[in-house]
Amino acid sequence: MRINVLQHTPNEGPGAIQTWSQQHHHDLYVYHPAQFGVLPTAAETDLLIVLGGPMSPNDDLPWIAAERQLIANLLAQQRPIFGACFGAQQIAKVLGAPVTTATAKEVGWAPVYRQTDVLPDLPATLTALHWHGEMFGLPEGAQLLFTSDLVHNQGFIYHQNVVGLQFHFEPLPDNLREIVINDAAYTAGSALNQTPQAILDHGVPPENKAVMHQILDFITTH
Template sequence: MKPIAIFRHVAFEGPGFLAEFLDARNIPWQLIAIDEGEAVPKASADYSGLVFMGGPMSVNDDLPWIAQELDLILDAVAGNIPVLGHCLGGQLISKALGGVVSKNPVVEIGWGPVAVADTESARCWLGELRVFDAFHWHGETFSLPAGATRLLSGAYCANQGYTLGPHLALQCHIEMTSALIASWCEAGAAEIKANLGSPAVQSSELMQQRANLPQLHAVAERLYTQWISALAG
């Protein structure tokens, strides 16, 4: 089986629980560390799937690798190679497919509920689950590209996730581990402090209580299991 390519855009936003999920199933994957200057592949055909992680930058920034990743996403979708995006990664997928990434009404940092759409498509991905606590860290949001179906929504961000055939784009984070949460709170301490007046922002202490992680991991397993079912050979 060809490996899954996982694109990391900043050192502290690695694959987290996704890596544990793939390793437990002996599914090969390759980390492409954009933050260390690794090159974006020219074509997607060498991989069974593409995963794009988060990052503090905007997809609207003038960074050379952004345009390259957008082209790679289009190449993968054209070749029916599943793509998966977390936060910035979901925004990259949206922009590549003709959506718009813009400022969210509020900064959203910490745990918060997301609702699962009451659709047949959503039930394929998440069964009868109707709501769960996801982890959030974003100031921008994406629109749904043509043909996409909303999967998740939230009180502070209408588009928390969508599907388009075998492709999954998420604004929220399902890949979190206790180590990731701790490192993000450390790296983002100034951002947390600057936005504590927002109803959608929690303190680092509250974020690290970790009580929601088992449920989040169960949700991630459902979503990742559905996504890998369509991996290319």
């Protein structure tokens, strides 16, 4: 399987998605469309991963529009897609849902609550890394997958082959350090009231990697 990863900022890489790819002996290609303007074609994409970033899907940038066209092409072909944060917002926007300022800025660790059993055996509550100030509306035809205490739409599943999460399950411990040391200023104004050091000290819950792998297993076998 060829996995094409769209990475939008240097400090938010594939993390546990890469370990899943390695365990299954897949070929993983990482694109940086915000820096280089290069995207894969739908024909060469077996699984698309759309990662987070500081930009908004509402920004009028050619590469953002081109990325959504790629997502639309893959949706039409029923290929598996996973999106985190900005990536989930991009998928939601392709599916006709709005992306707006979040009801609360969430930066740090906070629980998310499973809302459906369509993706089986997920824990009822997980602690996820949040790093966002915008949110997506629930796309028509999608099922709400997770909520949080501050932002209702935290995750969705669409046609069993597409999952979008407003938060992050993909970071491993090294990724967490990279995110925080480079973007510590973004914690200011967060409703979660966590300092960069507190976020680092919390660490990555070990179950998050397993759940990330579980989601990828599900969308690539349905």
